[in-house]
Amino acid sequence: MPALSRRTFAQGALLGLSHWLGVCKPADAYHQPGDGVTLVAEGRPVVTLVTPDTPNDSVHYAAVELSWHIEKATGFQPATVTESKVTSTGLGKTHIFLGDTRFARKAGVDFDALGPESCALRTVGRHLCIAGHDTSGSPVDVNTSAGTLFGVYELLDRYFAVRWLWPGELGTFVPKAESVVVPLQDRVVTPRFMQRQVRTGAGLRAKDHPEMGFTAAAAEDYMNAQAAFLRRNRMGRRIPAKYGHAFVDWWRQYGAEHPEWFQLVNGKRGPSRLGGRFSMCISNAGLHEEIVSQWRQHGGDRPGHLPTFVNAVENDVPGQCECDVCKALDGPEPPNYRKFIPSKSKLASKPFVSDRYARSWQAIQQNAAKYNSNAVVVGYAYMNYFAAPTSGVKLGPNIMIGFCPSSWFYPRSGDEQDWMKAQWRGWADTQAKLFMRANYFLDGYCMPHIFSTQFADEFQSAANNGMVGTDFDSLTGHWATQGPNLYLLLRLQIRPEVPASTLLSEYYSAFGPAAADVRKYFDFWEAYTSGGRARLHDTFEALGASRWRSWAKAAHAIYPEESFAPAEELLDRAASSANGDQEASMRVQFLRLGLQHAKLCSLAAAKLTLGNPESRHERGRVELQALLAFRRANERMWISNLNHCAWVESTSWTLPGAAGQSPDPDPE
Known part of the structure; x- marks a missing residue:
């Protein structure tokens, strides 16, 4: 017919x-x-x-x-x-x-x-x-x-x-x-992707210094506005995937009875030090059986058409087991692997172990499939098992892998960008399902740290090579300084096939007669960001700052006071172009408030940074008061998630009653 x-x-x-x-x-x-x-x-x-x-x-x-x-x-x-x-x-x-x-x-x-x-x-x-x-x-x-x-x-x-x-x-x-x-x-x-998720950043707030963030009422209103906004951008999921670091509390629960389930390092099972993080002996058959047993206890083996997820995501630590069974599953280290591992990274001294994880996920899935053919095992490509496996292992669609670079923030060199995309393609070649589980958007604090071109390039490469979903950590919400990044982050999840330049034109068109000037403004900051790759690396290393948790230690060095002047001139031009268009003028003013806020943060960081052992709260009292007064006056403009700012600042600056800085854990 x-x-x-x-x-x-x-x-x-x-x-x-x-x-x-x-x-x-x-x-x-x-x-x-x-x-x-x-x-x-x-x-x-x-x-x-x-x-x-x-x-x-x-x-x-x-x-x-x-x-x-x-x-x-x-x-x-x-x-x-x-x-x-x-x-x-x-x-x-x-x-x-x-x-x-x-x-x-x-x-x-x-x-x-x-x-x-x-x-x-x-x-x-x-x-x-x-x-x-x-x-x-x-x-x-x-x-x-x-x-x-x-x-x-x-x-x-x-x-x-x-x-x-x-x-x-x-x-x-x-x-x-x-x-x-x-x-x-x-x-x-x-929606093309079975999950489109950007974690809301609701938990990113300073417990010790709440005065640095939103007032309680403003925080509630902001999160409500953000929830509506995310839904308008069609964030959601159609399959209830559950996963995350699976074994955090296992040593306390099972270490005495089953030490063989845990890493063997220097001849000792379990954490290397009391209370320390640990990885699993991921090849251990008994561990596989317990993972599947617990999945069954939670109803995972009930028959049905939807996938049921077996959480096999390693703890937030490199894979470190030195037992013979784990080592026997390892593939050869890629020839160029060490070229892209920073020499002072925690991964520099660790072996390449992607194949042992891939093959162990495969064994767990085969075990679970005895009880439910729809069982899907979830793991992360992370830490020293982030690079693609080299043994030729084929995993199939009942293995789902979160591609989770533990570093490699933007900007990158051309070689780094190409290598990163190659790792995704290598995992895609295993025939597993892949979702982008990246921490890229924890970077940048509230500064105009613009990396939209490289992000779009990587995202669209992944979308063209088997991506089934996303899970980004996290939405830090610096809308007035990082607008192009955030617009592409959300828009590409619905329109991954549209060129990034076209999507950015949508964003700039909202500024009416100032569109061209606003584009030049963000082009200036993207060039500043991409041109500062070496400065970022050297400064963060020198100050002992992290790119996600203590960025404000280095804000004044990466964005010194004088760096703002050219950008302020560009926004002055945009304001002039928008004159006569009330809505466009208000949006340009929104950007100006964001830039003013970033500058105030830079000035405060110069006096308060914990990267300088001579910093004292009294030195930065005036700058801090000016910053907090600005936040109170403008908190409902939603230029930034001020709670995220406070979260970063609480471990970056010397504040009244603040304890000394502590080492930054990895993002989870």
């Missing part, structure tokens, strides 16, 4: 709808427009939003979101009604049917066939159905399947050109709409 054309399908569906509604007049009520469905005409909405009579929370939220954005685009709020209020006569005008409506079912939407997070977008006569897979739960919870909501965001993205730049109304760019016509269509939209 030949496939039905869209027009033939629509006509057939409409006959059924006419019977359902008992419609015979007006004659053109179901006329299929030739050019699509008109939602906005002459600057006004010409559509009514329709929800089921008892919509679930996500569908109700979808209607509110669509109404709000249409009002922003036109200045007029469209009517919203429940389906029982729609009369047959009223169907002579255009409607958007949201969620599981009778209209959508009569139009042929098969809700049972829609997978999690999926949405059918279907034009039917002069109407549009946005009908998704919707589950109960908060609409902004990443674990709630909100297909209808995602369909609304797809509509706003593609046909209203809405861009979500940062949390809050100012960060929501909604172009004025004179006319919006949705082309005839019948398609199902599902």
Whole structure:
């Protein structure tokens, strides 16, 4: 049987709808427009939003979101009604049917066939159905399947050109709409990646110095705004993958009875020192059996269609076991491996052990598959098992690996960038499923540390080589200084096929007549960042600072006071260009506040850094007071996640009552 054309399908569906509604007049009520469905005409909405009579929370939220954005685009709020209020006569005008409506079912939407997070977008006569897979739960919870909501965001993205730049109304760019016509269509939209996650940064706050961050009320409002923003960028997941460092407490629980499960180092099992971190004897068959046993105890062996995840992620420490069984599983070290390991890194003295982990995950999966063929073992490509295996091992799709570089922050040399992409491809060659589990966005503090080009290059290379999901640690939220980085971080997870330059043009377009000047401003900082690679390395090493937890030790050295002057001039030009466009002017001012905040942080760091043993709180009292006054005055502008700033500063600066600096653990 030949496939039905869209027009033939629509006509057939409409006959059924006419019977359902008992419609015979007006004659053109179901006329299929030739050019699509008109939602906005002459600057006004010409559509009514329709929800089921008892919509679930996500569908109700979808209607509110669509109404709000249409009002922003036109200045007029469209009517919203429940389906029982729609009369047959009223169907002579255009409607958007949201969620599981009778209209959508009569139009042929098969809700049972829609997978999690999926949405059918279907034009039917002069109407549009946005009908998704919707589950109960908060609409902004990443674990709630909100297909209808995602369909609304797809509509706003593609046909209203809405861009979500940062949390809050100012960060929501909604172009004025004179006319919006949705082309005839019948398609199902599902986010490409099974998980799109950027950890919220909610836990990144200074316990000892809360005064450095948000006030409590502002913190709550910020996190609420950020949650809505992340959902607008369609962060979420359709498979409930659970993983993380799996064996943190195992020595205390099992060390006495089963020391053989733990690393053998210098002839001793377990931690090398009391309370120290430890890796596992990852090849041990008894360890494999216990991992699977605990997975079964939590219901992992129950039959079902969805994958069930076996957590085999090593502890946050290099793989160190020296036993003969582990060593026998190792592949040869790659010829260029040491070239890319920093000489003073904790990995420099450690062996290359990727193959032992790959083969052990494979053995664990084979064990679990005896009880459930859908069992998926999760591990990390991390530490000294980050580089791709060399033994030719083939793992298959029931092994899922989080690609988690423990270092190699941006900017990189060209050789480093190529090597990093090669490691991803090497893991992809094992035929495992890969997700990007990177710590890159913990870098940069609140400084204008711009690496958008290299990040996009690596992300899109991964997307073209088997990436199935993401999990970024973490969203530090420095929207006014790192906007291009963060925009690409979120936008690429929905549009990975679009060139980065095109996506950045979307971002800059929100600045209206100042777009070109704002692009030059961020180009200046990206050149400054990429040109400072050696300075970053040498300074952080000299000051004993880390690129994620104690960045503020080095802020004044990487971004000295004089570095801000050229950027301030560029933003002055942008402000002049935006003059006369109120919204664009406000967004340029947002960037200026971010730069001012970064400069104040640099000035405070110069007096308070723990990288200088002579630093005293009294030396930086004036600078610190100026910084805190600025934060209190501007905390609700959302220029930065101030709690993240406080988290970094609490281990970077000498503050009232602060203890001395302590070594930085690795990000988990």
